[in-house]
Amino acid sequence: MITIKEIADMLGISTTTVNNVIHGKTGQVSQKTIEKVQKLIEEYEYVPNMNARNLAQNKSKIIGFAMKAKSDKYENALKDTFIGELVGAVEKSLRISGYFLMIYISEDLKQIINYVSTWNVDGLILFGMTGDDCILFKSKINKPMVFIDCYFSEEVNEYINVGLNDLQGAYDITKYLLDCGHSRIGFVADNCLGGDKERFLGYKQALREQGVTYKDKDFFLITPGEKELDACLRDLLEYTKGYTALFCVSDTYAVLIMNYLRDHGKRIPEDISIAGFDDNAYARIVRPSLTTIHQDVTLKGEIAVEKILKLVTGEEIEERLIILPTKLVVRQSVKMLKK
Amino acid sequence: MITIKEIADMLGISTTTVNNVIHGKTGQVSQKTIEKVQKLIEEYEYVPNMNARNLAQNKSKIIGFAMKAKSDKYENALKDTFIGELVGAVEKSLRISGYFLMIYISEDLKQIINYVSTWNVDGLILFGMTGDDCILFKSKINKPMVFIDCYFSEEVNEYINVGLNDLQGAYDITKYLLDCGHSRIGFVADNCLGGDKERFLGYKQALREQGVTYKDKDFFLITPGEKELDACLRDLLEYTKGYTALFCVSDTYAVLIMNYLRDHGKRIPEDISIAGFDDNAYARIVRPSLTTIHQDVTLKGEIAVEKILKLVTGEEIEERLIILPTKLVVRQSVKMLKK
DNA sequence: TTGAAAGCGCTAACAT
């Protein structure tokens, strides 16, 4: 690997000049010199040493994608289709803009903070954090950052977040179920925080507006994790007897449940209707295909990149709290009870 | 961000000493100094500047994962479950070992080579390359590298590759189909190169051994890409009339085809049996669940990391051409024709 | 037990 200095020496000129032609600051360089330098650059396949460049400039052309992930839920985070698509979209957008992506996943916020400082990344895209995490992060790290799918308790203006209109989506699909004639609709989730809470609120709002009263037992808490899952699904089988439809907080659960019920003798959607949320890859592959709420994950990643690069280059950010729309996708997993 | 020099100055000692305690080379440092330094490190949350460190040491603690991907096939490579899982496994293993992952995807080998040199990565994991690509890469870049799923024309000893026993897997599942009483078995693939070729050979070998003669028309060429796909599937619908079973070269195709046939009135497996390869996430989610050949993608990633780190640290590599085993997974998409 | 100093490759302010 040839260096600027070596090129300079070979040509008997200064590094400044070489540097100038490398950077196209060719206003003050004679045509002859330019050509000589370029010839050598070609010939020896000069490639800048990023470490040196970054050190000198105190920047890095790296955007970090950091994710806080519980190791039990995400044994392999990228295996999850949502995260895979998101990171894939981020990688692609970054690459097109000439930036590099560095991924860092950990359940320990401290480690993430550490990594960020170590590499002197130009900016950060943060995912999987609670509101508190975000606040802590922001207080520790003084770098451009944009969050994805974070839910803040209050609308804080200094945060940039790319989120989703979870409430509206949940409202829409619940409304759809009601319109199909369902009135006993169970809500299935593994918690009631962040996006899931929003979805829960949307669900309840739709019920309320249609005069259906929500009872606590309508919330079916699903427990992920090898061990508990099976018992939980068995309970669910019993539980469904009181319902004509289930709104699952994610397609992942919807598909899991749909297959389980199906494998245990229930017909979908004849015996029970299932609705999901996200419109992930499984939704259209499963049979009956899943009626769900679509969200554009790739767009989420692209917007996050767009925002972070604006921040990095010091451009003005007009919209700081982006809320992406959702869209109802009617497929086959919900039965029309009345016309 | 505090620097070594600043710590040294505050304590009135040299950077060498500070550096020594940072690196635990504490044999020659007095207990007192050690404590003073550590106190400041804690207090000011010292974090090394990787760019400086790398520049000084001419290494980087970065392992590059580079993938050559046609932009039409992989609009978003990480969205693909196989690649997502692979990269996820690589990321995790690297992280555990204290290395960093940098991803670079491009259809242009030159760009990949460029990126590698730019970042001075310690090692490389290469995926999605043809044999020729590998040779070119190896000739251009003088760095530790391990390939994943590359198929070399000859057994070249200097390459390290983590591959799969495609032939055996294909043989096994074809044999299984034959044992189930199928004799008219179509082979579905979108090409006949690399792994797909191996699978094709395994398929043919099983047929031959059972005295079933292979005819050219038994190879059904599927064309991916929005446009052609639909017409292609329509042909397939007709094509299946001559067969009792289809062995698809990947689960992705198997699932696609299964759903298409199902949506067009065919019953699986009553009217036609379907077998896949890979055992990806779709295989168990689809109904009927897919009989397929399992491969351990996570293990693939882990072994690749293990090998590259050995290479980086100069350890001896005993096995250079790793061929991972496959395993038949019988589910419900294949009908038993005879007992 | 500790320190001085050169150097990694590149950048940029300041000459000339």
Place this chain on the structure above:
DNA sequence: ATGTTAGCGCTTTCAA
């Protein structure tokens, strides 16, 4: 139009 030089933060050799 081209050159000099200091410096980015860390490592490492050699000396004290």
